[in-house]
Amino acid sequence: MKHTSFLQQFLLLQLGLIAATLAFSDDQFIFSGFNQSSLSLDGSAMVTDGGLLDLSNGTAVLSGHAFYPTPLHFRKSSSGKVQSFSVHVVFSIFITYPDLSADGMAFFIAPTKNFSDARAAKYFGLLNEKNNGEANKHIFMIELDTYKNAELQDINDNHIGININSAVSLKSSTSGFYEDEGGAFKNMTLNGNKAMQLWVDYDEGDKQINVTLAPINMGKPSRPLLSATYDLSTVLSDSASYIGFSSIATLINTREYVLGWSFGMNRPAPSIDISKLPKLPLVGPKAQSKLLAIALFTLVVRRRRKYAEVREDWEEEFGPHRFSYKDLFHATGGFKNKHLLGEGGFGKVYKGVLPLSNVEVAVKRMSHESRQGMKEFVTEVVSIGRLRHRNLVQLLGYCRRKGELFLVYNYMPNGSLDKYLHFEEHKVILNWVQRFRVIKGIATGLLYLHEKWEKIVIHRDIKASNVLLDGEMNGRLGDFGLARLYDHGTDPQTTHMVGTKGYLAPELLRTGKASPQTDVFAFGMFLLEVACGQKPVKKNAEGNEVFLVDWVLEHWKNGLVTKTVDTRLQGDYNVDEACLVLKLGLLCLHPLPSSRPRMREVMQYLDGDMPLPELRQTELSLNMAALMKNNGLNSSSVSYPQLTLSFGTVSGLSGGR
Numbered sequence: 001m002k003h004t005s006f007l008q009q010f011l012l013l014q015l016g017l018i019a020a021t022l023a024f025s026d027d028q029f030i031f032s033g034f035n036q037s038s039l040s041l042d043g044s045a046m047v048t049d050g051g052l053l054d055l056s057n058g059t060a061v062l063s064g065h066a067f068y069p070t071p072l073h074f075r076k077s078s079s080g081k082v083q084s085f086s087v088h089v090v091f092s093i094f095i096t097y098p099d100l101s102a103d104g105m106a107f108f109i110a111p112t113k114n115f116s117d118a119r120a121a122k123y124f125g126l127l128n129e130k131n132n133g134e135a136n137k138h139i140f141m142i143e144l145d146t147y148k149n150a151e152l153q154d155i156n157d158n159h160i161g162i163n164i165n166s167a168v169s170l171k172s173s174t175s176g177f178y179e180d181e182g183g184a185f186k187n188m189t190l191n192g193n194k195a196m197q198l199w200v201d202y203d204e205g206d207k208q209i210n211v212t213l214a215p216i217n218m219g220k221p222s223r224p225l226l227s228a229t230y231d232l233s234t235v236l237s238d239s240a241s242y243i244g245f246s247s248i249a250t251l252i253n254t255r256e257y258v259l260g261w262s263f264g265m266n267r268p269a270p271s272i273d274i275s276k277l278p279k280l281p282l283v284g285p286k287a288q289s290k291l292l293a294i295a296l297f298t299l300v301v302r303r304r305r306k307y308a309e310v311r312e313d314w315e316e317e318f319g320p321h322r323f324s325y326k327d328l329f330h331a332t333g334g335f336k337n338k339h340l341l342g343e344g345g346f347g348k349v350y351k352g353v354l355p356l357s358n359v360e361v362a363v364k365r366m367s368h369e370s371r372q373g374m375k376e377f378v379t380e381v382v383s384i385g386r387l388r389h390r391n392l393v394q395l396l397g398y399c400r401r402k403g404e405l406f407l408v409y410n411y412m413p414n415g416s417l418d419k420y421l422h423f424e425e426h427k428v429i430l431n432w433v434q435r436f437r438v439i440k441g442i443a444t445g446l447l448y449l450h451e452k453w454e455k456i457v458i459h460r461d462i463k464a465s466n467v468l469l470d471g472e473m474n475g476r477l478g479d480f481g482l483a484r485l486y487d488h489g490t491d492p493q494t495t496h497m498v499g500t501k502g503y504l505a506p507e508l509l510r511t512g513k514a515s516p517q518t519d520v521f522a523f524g525m526f527l528l529e530v531a532c533g534q535k536p537v538k539k540n541a542e543g544n545e546v547f548l549v550d551w552v553l554e555h556w557k558n559g560l561v562t563k564t565v566d567t568r569l570q571g572d573y574n575v576d577e578a579c580l581v582l583k584l585g586l587l588c589l590h591p592l593p594s595s596r597p598r599m600r601e602v603m604q605y606l607d608g609d610m611p612l613p614e615l616r617q618t619e620l621s622l623n624m625a626a627l628m629k630n631n632g633l634n635s636s637s638v639s640y641p642q643l644t645l646s647f648g649t650v651s652g653l654s655g656g657r
């Protein structure tokens with residue numbers, strides 16, 4: 001009997017708890033933990049067993065949304081003004097490898113629950129590069145941003161922003177709060193696995209938006225972190241709006257939790273009782289050693305199996321960037337030929353669809369015999385995974401097996417540019433407008449690699465087959481830094497080339513040292529290739545090698561440069577743009593590296609912001625001669641036999657004229 005009453009008491013207690021946890025009415029609600037909540041969830045969002053709203057999941061590049069299930073009437077009538085409201089949120093962000101890109105999360109008000117057209121990365125899973133900034137989105141958002149995205153004018157990698165219809169903030173500030181006493185500003189680190197509080201208040205009368213942040217153990221500071229005057233009646237849709245949270249989950253171990261959430265319309269948000277909130281999961285040394293034990297266990301069990309992989313101690317820190325061989329195996333239907341996208345100097349590329357996330361990927365399978373240089377390479381690969389740009393193919397991660405390395409990239413539905421330029425059976429010909437757009441895109445991507453990131457990244461293998469086309473036919477550079485694997489010189493006898501024949505600058509052949517200027521040289525060759533629709537080196541009827549650059553130079557000298565433009569365009573192109581591209585190509589192919597433009601200048605020429613300098617043929621030829629003399633450059637000094645062809649390209653520039 002005693003037993004029963006205990007049980008009854010326990011049940012009563014539980015019921016009471018639930019009642020305290022959830023309280024709803026039309027114009028206010030409070031969640032202290034999300035057990036039994038009826039939030040609408042999509043993508044990576046879920047409620048954990050412990051009652052936390054987990055927005056990120058951390059397994060794939062997916063965004064997740066959580067909405068209050070019913071839309072709220074921010075206007076009393078459809079023509080009325082947006083009323084005052086107030087929001088209180090307790091959240092926590094934990095990104096194990098902040099360096100490896102993670103953009104944080106957002107609180108938002110929007111007219112829809114359907115964000116299927118949004119981009120997971122960068123636009124907080126709410127917008128995409130096309131509709132970003134469009135007034136008809138009717139989105140009000142507070143971003144909690146842990147990544148500095150220069151394109152979005154982010155101030156740093158730890159800030160809060162007020163955003164209207166855009167991923168670019170109207171106003172933003174470093175995360176922190178102003179002390180009530182003395183008013184000093186105290187920094188707070190968003191990515192710290194610490195629960196913290198956020199308040200968003202809007203006043204109908206003075207149209208003021210206040211955003212306030214504070215650590216968990218504090219009351220609301222009286223001075224807001226951010227304050228903006230903006231009439232939300234001009235932003236929110238006339239009908240009811242949904243409110244909720246969104247996040248960007250990356251492959252990297254990211255956690256974005258909401259512990260509690262309350263809302264009030266025309267009244268303060270009910271205050272959240274911190275003591276009732278669910279607990280954050282354990283992280284740090286203890287959890288990591290547990291994870292390590294699990295990892296070791298799985299490693300031992302798996303080793304002998306079909307899906308055996310190679311893992312070494314130094315890789316531990318890249319854990320989240322690693323794919324399991326099993327997943328890649330299943331994604332590509334067992335690396336069947338049916339899934340083969342193409343084959344290049346580095347190996348075969350397969351199309352795949354990742355299990356769980358359904359993300360389409362391209363998996364590059366490369367063989368590597370030596371372990372030497374692998375550590376540097378993987379480190380570099382992971383660091384390159386941080387690079388994000390609309391003109392780069394995003395690298396998602398890697399996997400290693402005995403003698404094999406796998407690199408996982410975003411899949412580009414329209415394939416590589418070479419197919420459109422050189423394959424007869426490929427019926428689709430790119431028109432001039434598309435070509436010029438791709439050229440500008442690739443120039444932008446390369447400029448980003450050279451100058452816009454914290455380190456100079458040298459691509460080393462620019463060519464048409466490394467220019468991929470996304471669903472909107474934007475040009476994106478792929479395979480950046482890959483040649484580095486062989487550059488780190490595992491095996492001098494290697495038959496792999498550093499770079500590709502026809503695109504190699506003379507000084508690269510001489511010294512073997514890649515630089516931004518050797519990339520510019522290859523970019524010059526790419527320009528000619530796109531404008532002429534021809535490969536850099538071809539065999540003529542007699543079986544002799546013919547160099548595109550010689551041919552273009554010849555026509556240019558005779559004032560007939562437009563004769564070299566791809567005949568398949570049937571004369572349908574912009575003559576000024578075509579001449580600009582061809583001349584700029586020759587300028588980039590200048591034998592002296594110091595005479596080639598930098599990508600910054602290339603961009604200005606392409607944008608028409610700067611006139612192209614006059615190209616003097618004597619200068620080209622004379623300098624080439626000087627270069628040959630000064631450096632004792634001759635074909636026997638070229639270390640790779642395959643490269644002599646490319647050397648031929650260059651000597652052809654000055655030869656016999």
Ligand SMILES: Nc1ncnc2c1ncn2[C@@H]1O[C@H](COP(=O)(O)OP(=O)(O)O)[C@@H](O)[C@H]1O
Pocket residue numbers: 341342343344345346347348349362364393409410411412413415416465466468478479
């Ligand atoms: N991310 C990708 N999406 C779609 N296709 C790709 C992707 N990466 C590579 N490919 C295809 O696979 C082919 C082989 O690529 P790769 O091994 O890099 O050799 P190469 O660049 O020398 O052609 C490419 O020509 C391209 O058509």
Ligand SMILES: *[C@@H]1O[C@H](CO)[C@@H](O)[C@H](O)[C@H]1NC(C)=O
Pocket residue numbers: 057058059356
């Ligand atoms: C991520 O989501 C998938 C599918 O919803 C689920 O199976 C998996 O357990 C989740 N992972 C974590 C770490 O929560």
Ligand SMILES: *[C@@H]1O[C@H](CO)[C@@H](O)[C@H](O)[C@H]1NC(C)=O
Pocket residue numbers: 114115116117
């Ligand atoms: C979401 O919107 C897209 C168009 O952006 C549409 O194709 C799709 O059917 C919508 N999904 C739902 C569930 O309404």
Ligand SMILES: *[C@@H]1O[C@H](CO)[C@@H](O)[C@H](O)[C@H]1NC(C)=O
Pocket residue numbers: 156174187
């Ligand atoms: C607060 O952040 C700013 C900007 O990131 C930094 O310059 C300053 O040193 C930080 N202060 C503290 C106390 O961490």
Ligand SMILES: *[C@@H]1O[C@H](CO)[C@@H](O)[C@H](O)[C@H]1NC(C)=O
Pocket residue numbers: 201202203208209210222223224227
């Ligand atoms: C915003 O903050 C200012 C300054 O503390 C305060 O005067 C104002 O009432 C606040 N407005 C709202 C809507 O909270």
Ligand SMILES: *[C@@H]1O[C@H](CO)[C@@H](O)[C@H](O)[C@H]1NC(C)=O
Pocket residue numbers: 032033035049050051276277278
């Ligand atoms: C949520 O439910 C789980 C069991 O399903 C329980 O362990 C946890 O304590 C609950 N959390 C809260 C905040 O009630």
Ligand SMILES: *[C@@H]1O[C@H](CO)[C@@H](O)[C@H](O)[C@H]1NC(C)=O
Pocket residue numbers: 632633634635636637
């Ligand atoms: C060519 O290069 C080799 C090796 O560097 C050198 O021994 C030889 O003298 C060079 N020949 C000429 C003609 O410069």
Ligand SMILES: CC(=O)N[C@H]1CO[C@H](CO)[C@@H](O)[C@@H]1O
Pocket residue numbers: 413414428470471472473
């Ligand atoms: C020219 C071409 O192939 N365009 C395609 C690019 O990819 C999109 C989306 O997959 C297709 O709709 C286009 O037809």
Ligand SMILES: [Mg+2]
Pocket residue numbers: 344465466478479
């Ligand atoms: Mg490639």
